[in-house]
Amino acid sequence: MIKTSLKSYRKKTKKSSNLFKKSKKLHVNGVHHNIRFFEPYPFIVKASNGKYLVDVDSNKYVDYWMGHWSLLLGHSPKDVKTNVRIQLENGWMHGTASKNSIELSEIISKAVPVAEKIRYTSTGTEATMYAVRLARTATKRKTIAKIDGGWHGYTTDLLKTVNWPFNKSESNGLVDEKYIISLPFNDLESSIKILKSKKNDLAAVIIEPVLGGGGSIPATKDYLLGIEEFCHKNNSLFILDEIVTGFRFRYGCLYETMKLDPDIITLGKIVGGGFPIGIISGKNEFMNYANTSRFSKLGRAYIGGGTFSANPLSMIAGNSTLNTIKKKGNKLYQKLNDFGSETRKMLDKKFAGSVITTGMGSLFLTHFLSTKVHEINNAADVAKCNTKKLHDYHFHMIANDGIFFLPGKLGVFSDAHTKSDIKAIAKSTDQFLTTFKK
Numbered sequence: 001m002i003k004t005s006l007k008s009y010r011k012k013t014k015k016s017s018n019l020f021k022k023s024k025k026l027h028v029n030g031v032h033h034n035i036r037f038f039e040p041y042p043f044i045v046k047a048s049n050g051k052y053l054v055d056v057d058s059n060k061y062v063d064y065w066m067g068h069w070s071l072l073l074g075h076s077p078k079d080v081k082t083n084v085r086i087q088l089e090n091g092w093m094h095g096t097a098s099k100n101s102i103e104l105s106e107i108i109s110k111a112v113p114v115a116e117k118i119r120y121t122s123t124g125t126e127a128t129m130y131a132v133r134l135a136r137t138a139t140k141r142k143t144i145a146k147i148d149g150g151w152h153g154y155t156t157d158l159l160k161t162v163n164w165p166f167n168k169s170e171s172n173g174l175v176d177e178k179y180i181i182s183l184p185f186n187d188l189e190s191s192i193k194i195l196k197s198k199k200n201d202l203a204a205v206i207i208e209p210v211l212g213g214g215g216s217i218p219a220t221k222d223y224l225l226g227i228e229e230f231c232h233k234n235n236s237l238f239i240l241d242e243i244v245t246g247f248r249f250r251y252g253c254l255y256e257t258m259k260l261d262p263d264i265i266t267l268g269k270i271v272g273g274g275f276p277i278g279i280i281s282g283k284n285e286f287m288n289y290a291n292t293s294r295f296s297k298l299g300r301a302y303i304g305g306g307t308f309s310a311n312p313l314s315m316i317a318g319n320s321t322l323n324t325i326k327k328k329g330n331k332l333y334q335k336l337n338d339f340g341s342e343t344r345k346m347l348d349k350k351f352a353g354s355v356i357t358t359g360m361g362s363l364f365l366t367h368f369l370s371t372k373v374h375e376i377n378n379a380a381d382v383a384k385c386n387t388k389k390l391h392d393y394h395f396h397m398i399a400n401d402g403i404f405f406l407p408g409k410l411g412v413f414s415d416a417h418t419k420s421d422i423k424a425i426a427k428s429t430d431q432f433l434t435t436f437k438k
């Protein structure tokens, strides 16, 4: 870690430092999601608004983490706040069938035609867990294929081959790991070979159209089409995890732009407008396996459930977010996608061949190349890059310029960002380059 950055960070985050000591006594690792910790300690947030996070020492940070990429409109946008306030007056926990889940589902099913049936959960992790269960029920098979570096939450089934070198168990406490197999991203020939070796027991392939946690890498259209074709010929389900990509690049999902035909889609993040949400949805013929009045216990899968599923605040925040996005129209996505491509180009130019900034639309992550890697096609390439330098770079921006990327993770633009923010990243990057040369 660069000494000058460390010094200025410690100096400006004294209250955070003290509070984090307390947090460590109370909480495992001091945080509630492992990735939220960074060295020497994360600043502690007391408020957020628009593009800013504000910490307990009253430092302001322009936020590119945007609530695990869930806030397309920025923090606390006006319309969403107003509608959530109205909902508070009408109660925030009904625990019954509710009107606003129907309203949100009408919006989503129009924008995402393959979502013929929808079930809400409180997290994306639950949604992918249920997707796996449903696929196993529908096919009466057990094996699920995922991608090396694919992240679908901490579900017991899918917590495998997340971190390079992908050949060790990710955690204790996992059982039946033999039923999860893993494919090299964007390598169709090798992936099909692996799928063929398990084809008789292959229930589904689950895949993100843009590898998010694994390094901000888009899948090629041919790769996705090839995997989908194999699944459909083999009577296996093709599950697209669009929890990051849903409503990120357009009003709807990515699958339509690639002419894909997924059987199940999982959504989350943006569709909850910053409130807890996960969605499992898809074609009737598969979603119906969860229909308890149609199938006996032997033939059905339990999916959904959860005290807070379809809670009124998530439903109204999602509804209001999607309506606002729709009202803003294509101009919003044009702006976000342009900001992303301008920033990727600008960073690659500044670092003059020593990095590759990957991503798509408003997603971007800079990879510092090393002697072991010269191009970025998958999560293995990402892991072989100089990840320490990436952490130093992100920490430099936090400590010196009030620009927040969760160190090592991809950044996003939201509607709250402006062109001047790109200039600020450019300026901070210049400073980092100067410091690093010293």
Ligand SMILES: Cc1ncc(COP(=O)(O)O)c(C=O)c1O
Residues within 6 Å of the ligand: 068, 122, 123, 124, 125, 126, 128, 151, 152, 153, 154, 208, 212, 213, 241, 242, 243, 244, 268, 269, 277, 278
């Ligand atoms: C592609 C993908 N799937 C699933 C999840 C899990 O969602 P959640 O964190 O809401 O449980 C994530 C979270 O980042 C994700 O990126």
